[in-house]
Amino acid sequence: MCSNGWIRAHATYYGVNDSPASLGGACGYDNPYHAGFGAHTAALSGELFRSGESCGGCYQVRCDFPADPKWCLRGAAVTVTATNFCPSNNNNGWCNLPRHHFDMSSPAFFRIARRGNEGIVPVFYRRVGCKRRGGVRFTMRGQGNFNMVMISNVGGGGSVRSVAVRGSKGKTWLQMTRNWGANWQSSGDLRGQRLSFKVTLTDSKTQTFLNVVPSSWWFGQTFSSRGRQFV
The missing domain is CATH 2.40.40.10 (RlpA-like domain)
Known part of the structure; x- marks a missing residue:
């Protein structure tokens, strides 16, 4: 060095x-x-x-x-x-x-x-630091009770250390695990619910994205935090 x-x-x-x-x-x-x-x-x-x-x-x-x-x-x-x-x-x-x-x-x-x-x-x-245009992106993947989200276009530290998800029908944050790369997984049926994500980067900065995914979401769709971003 x-x-x-x-x-x-x-x-x-x-x-x-x-x-x-x-x-x-x-x-x-x-x-x-x-x-x-x-x-x-x-x-x-x-x-x-x-x-x-x-x-x-x-x-x-x-x-x-x-x-x-x-x-x-x-x-x-x-x-x-x-x-x-x-x-x-x-x-x-x-x-x-x-x-x-x-x-x-x-x-x-x-x-x-x-x-x-x-x-x-x-x-x-x-x-x-990463300079990104627009908000953090959440791409819904998986099927049925298997939920996976790919998180991209992350500013600031750029790389994600941990993710938690919460459906609009619950009050508890569910910790997700890294499936591979930028893909994070959890179990439980979250379909038909608005989804919020709590994202922590490898530089320890955390942001909460409330209701960033609407209840009408389906697998394969991508949603943006509309300008809310790490810096």
């Missing part, structure tokens, strides 16, 4: 075929554009991904120009959102534990590195 808070890592990129459906990956966002993240996304090595806890978090990444002046752009930096997991492998093992690695979308990668580079560059990174 550098004295100013930057941490050493390495970065590669997905390749030229960055279809939106391929970038949501292990966080379950399906389409990062629809989730509010745009084109600047990255898959994180296991050391950074932390079993999905980093999903939605923002990282500022800059190329280490003194270490690689041939391929790094001097003074360039880009902010990426964590949307996927870079698994361990036997091909140089850049994503193997305990390495810090970003496998970035090509639009993000070429903000800091020269085109023509098909390899890997040394970088520095630091965690930064």
Whole structure:
């Protein structure tokens, strides 16, 4: 780690075929554009991904120009959102534990590195706040008594640590568990009820979104907090 808070890592990129459906990956966002993240996304090595806890978090990444002046752009930096997991492998093992690695979308990668580079560059990174447009989004998934919500477009700390849900017919908050990535699950039939969510981020900030989902909701629909957002 550098004295100013930057941490050493390495970065590669997905390749030229960055279809939106391929970038949501292990966080379950399906389409990062629809989730509010745009084109600047990255898959994180296991050391950074932390079993999905980093999903939605923002990282500022800059190329280490003194270490690689041939391929790094001097003074360039880009902010990426964590949307996927870079698994361990036997091909140089850049994503193997305990390495810090970003496998970035090509639009993000070429903000800091020269085109023509098909390899890997040394970088520095630091965690930064996420700037989002509009409110936090809640996408209802599951079926019957199995409720799952995918939470996206989260500002501020960006990554979610815990979620609780409360139906309009009850008074008790039900703690949800992480199913995978940005998807949180609970049991019990909540259909036909207005739903409120209490969301805590990994930076410990909590917000309560009362009746953000109307009683007419159904699986597959997405609802927004209409401007209520983490900062």
